[in-house]
Amino acid sequence: MADAHHETEAAPLRRRATATRRGGVQAAPLASEEAQLSQTPLVSEVPVVSEVPLVPSAALAEPPRYHRESAAPTATPAPTPTTSRREQRERPSFLQQERREEPARTGARGMLNRVGFSLPPGAAERAIRDNELLVGQHWPGPRTIAVVNGKGGAGKTPTTVLLSAVFARFGGAGVLAWDNNQTRGTLGWRTDTGPHDRTLFELLPEADRLLGAGAQSADLAHFVHHQAREKYDVLRSKPMRLAQENRLHSSDIDAIHAVAAKYYRLIIIDSGNDESDPMWLRMIDHADQIVVATTTRDDHAEAGALLLEALEDRDERSADLARRSVVVVTQADPKATAADVDQVVSGYRDLAREVVSIPFDREMVDGHLRLGALASATQTAWLAAGAAVARGL
8 A cells, every 4th residue: 555655646756757858848846745745755766767778888888899791892993984975976067168269360260250150260370379378477476588689789679669568468567668778778769758758867766765665556657658559668768868877886777676576577678788787787687588689680690699608608597598598580671581580590599498580570660669560470470579488487
């Protein structure tokens, strides 16, 4: 009976303990109940039943051990390269199709094409198109071409003017023809004059300013003479002055060339006749290629050949320029025969990289020189000369 009585009195405690463990809120016991319980001795503590099984303390002393049969480590297989469906499928690209050749524009084929045919160009027209592409290219960085011959009247100025016109016509702007002649250079006389009469002597004091960061290409219009028809510029000398007044030092040539190289992609220099002059020698030091201008006259041809041989003995760089040179043979004398031209051309083949002949044209004799005023055959010959120069740049 005592046990039953004790069990009856302990039941409320168990209910309250269970409610507390389950997160419930149990109200405080009444005073009468607390008094009764305090007067009744408990025979034994109320057993607390935990919902989570207890882990023996011995099991917590060390981490659990997992027993498995030993086996050789399995290597992780390398990922198999996957090929996309686009890579597996081979098809010709639409962008790799060959460009269609333009139909003929000149000659009999060109005439037929103008009435509805579509004939390809012949060998002569293809050669002209190839030359146009050569002279129309732009090189990474400026290029300097020196036109030379130690004899006056050998055709240096016409060669400078017409090569400048060829490169400007097919390659765009950025071509400068520079008169580096200390003995009455005539480049300014054979080209158009701009709205001023300034020369390289007015440009030289402004070289530092033109090389500064604030200078603009339009500032050069104060000093150069633009050829509106042919699209190149001319830097003139002062032929009215005496030779000793026209002489420049090597440092002056360096300054002018620095300005020209900053604003032009191609610089073609017309030179004087004194191969020992500092102006002439410094021009050679800046040249990427030299062009020997000569006519069919014996003294002109001999002077050009002697110049190439002298360059071979000067230094290794000058010798390389001589070996890679281009010779332009102009038929200045209308009475010169084809045999006369061939003799000069063949005589230079062992001295230069290429030799080009220019037929006689009356438009080249006197006055202003314009490429567009020349006969068609003469224009084609000058285009071939420009292409020969371009192959060496």
